[in-house]
Amino acid sequence: MNAMTRIEMTPVGTQPVQSYTREARSDLVRAIAGLVGAGSRVEADVPLSSRTTLRVGGPADCFLTPESEEDLSRAVAWCDHHRIPWMVLGRGSNLLVRDGGIEGLVIHLNHPFFHRIENLGDNRLLCGAGSRLRQVANAARDHSIGGLEFLEGIPGSVGGALRMNAGAMGGEIFDFLNSFRFLDSDGTIHELDRDQVDYHYRSCPMLVGHVALSAVLTGTPSDSDSIRRRMKQSNEKRWSSQPAAPSAGCTFKNPARIPAGKLIEELGLKGASIGGARVSEVHGNFMVNDGTARAADFLQLIHLIQESARTRAGIELHTEVQIVGVEP
Ligand SMILES: Cc1cc2nc3c(=O)[nH]c(=O)nc-3n(C[C@H](O)[C@H](O)[C@H](O)COP(=O)(O)OP(=O)(O)OC[C@H]3O[C@@H](n4cnc5c(N)ncnc54)[C@H](O)[C@@H]3O)c2cc1C
Numbered sequence: 001m002n003a004m005t006r007i008e009m010t011p012v013g014t015q016p017v018q019s020y021t022r023e024a025r026s027d028l029v030r031a032i033a034g035l036v037g038a039g040s041r042v043e044a045d046v047p048l049s050s051r052t053t054l055r056v057g058g059p060a061d062c063f064l065t066p067e068s069e070e071d072l073s074r075a076v077a078w079c080d081h082h083r084i085p086w087m088v089l090g091r092g093s094n095l096l097v098r099d100g101g102i103e104g105l106v107i108h109l110n111h112p113f114f115h116r117i118e119n120l121g122d123n124r125l126l127c128g129a130g131s132r133l134r135q136v137a138n139a140a141r142d143h144s145i146g147g148l149e150f151l152e153g154i155p156g157s158v159g160g161a162l163r164m165n166a167g168a169m170g171g172e173i174f175d176f177l178n179s180f181r182f183l184d185s186d187g188t189i190h191e192l193d194r195d196q197v198d199y200h201y202r203s204c205p206m207l208v209g210h211v212a213l214s215a216v217l218t219g220t221p222s223d224s225d226s227i228r229r230r231m232k233q234s235n236e237k238r239w240s241s242q243p244a245a246p247s248a249g250c251t252f253k254n255p256a257r258i259p260a261g262k263l264i265e266e267l268g269l270k271g272a273s274i275g276g277a278r279v280s281e282v283h284g285n286f287m288v289n290d291g292t293a294r295a296a297d298f299l300q301l302i303h304l305i306q307e308s309a310r311t312r313a314g315i316e317l318h319t320e321v322q323i324v325g326v327e328p
Pocket residue numbers: 012013053087088089090091092093094095109129153154155156157158159160161162163164165166167168207210211212213242247248249250322
C-alpha cells in the first residue's frame with residue numbers, strides 16, 4: 001500500500017488536491033474487502049454514469065455497499081488513517097461526476113440495512129439514510145403522518161436530502177427533522193438534534209466529511225386520504241413544470257433577486273446546448289442529457305450560463321448540483 005501514502009486528504013464532495021496513483025486501486029479494493037463482512041459488496045471501477053440521474057461521469061476506483069454501520073465505520077476510519085479520499089453517493093440525483101471518475105472510495109448506503117423506515121409513534125418516522133424519499137413519503141401517508149408529502153417527487157435518499165437540505169413546494173427536510181445520527185471520519189457515531197446543527201437553503205455544511213446514517217422525521221397528524229390528495233397535486237405540479245429527460249434537478253441555487261430558471265430564460269438561454277447537454281425548454285434551471293452527453297459538456301454549459309448571468313445581469317449563479325471527481 002505504499003503508493004497510497006502519497007494521496008493527500010480529500011474532504012467529501014470536493015476535488016482531490018493531489019494526483020492519485022490509480023495503479024494502487026486494486027490494493028485499495030483488497031484492503032477494503034479485508035475490512036468488511038461477507039455481506040458488504042466491494043467492487044472496482046464502477047461506472048458512475050449508471051448510478052447518477054444525469055447519466056454522465058467516469059468510474060469509482062472502489063465502490064463499497066456496506067451491510068452494517070460497523071463495516072462502514074471500519075472502512076471510513078481506515079481511509080481516514082491512510083489518507084485515502086472517500087465520499088458518499090446517495091441516489092446520485094444531485095451530482096455531476098467528472099469524466100475521469102472518482103478517486104479512492106465511494107460509499108453507497110444501498111444495503112437493505114440502511115433502507116429501513118420505522119414508525120416510532122407520535123407522528124415520528126425513523127428513516128435509514130439510504131431510504132428513498134418517495135418511500136418515506138409513502139410510509140408517512142400509510143401512518144397518517146402529514147407534512148412530508150413534498151418528499152414524494154424528490155428522487156434522492158434521506159442521506160442526500162439531509163446533506164442538501166432538500167425541499168419542494170414550500171417545505172424542506174430540516175423543517176421536519178427531529179434528530180439524526182452520523183458517522184465522523186474517525187468512524188465514530190454521533191447523534192444530534194436539529195437545533196444543534198447549522199443548515200441553510202440547500203445545504204447542511206456539517207455533513208461534509210461525515211456520513212448521515214439515519215434521521216427521525218416528525219410530521220403532523222393527518223388522514224391518509226388528504227395526504228394522498230396532496231401527494232397527487234404535488235406530483236402533477238412537478239411533472240407539468242419539469243422535464244422528463246435525464247437531469248440532476250435544479251442546476252443552480254436561486255439567487256436572491258430572481259429564480260435561477262427565470263433568469264436563464266430571460267438571458268435567452270433556454271434550449272442552449274453544448275454537445276449532448278442542453279438547457280431544458282421546459283424549465284430553464286434544468287440541464288438535460290440527450291443521451292450522448294459527457295460531463296465536460298455540462299461543465300461548459302454551466303460555465304457559459306454563469307458567465308452570461310455575471311456579465312449581462314450582474315448576478316453570480318452558484319451551483320446547487322454537486323460537482324465531484326477528476327478530469328480524465
Ligand atoms: C428530476 C429531479 C428533480 C429534483 N427535484 C428536487 C426538488 O424538488 N428539491 C430538491 O431539493 N432537490 C431536487 N432534486 C435534487 C436531488 O434529488 C436532491 O438534492 C436530493 O436530496 C439528493 O439526494 P441523493 O441521495 O440523490 O444525493 P446524491 O446526489 O447522491 O448526493 C448529493 C450530496 O449529498 C451527499 N450525500 C449523499 N448521501 C449522504 C450521506 N448519507 N451522508 C452524507 N452525505 C451524503 C453526497 O456526497 C453529495 O455531496 C431533484 C433531482 C432530480 C433529478
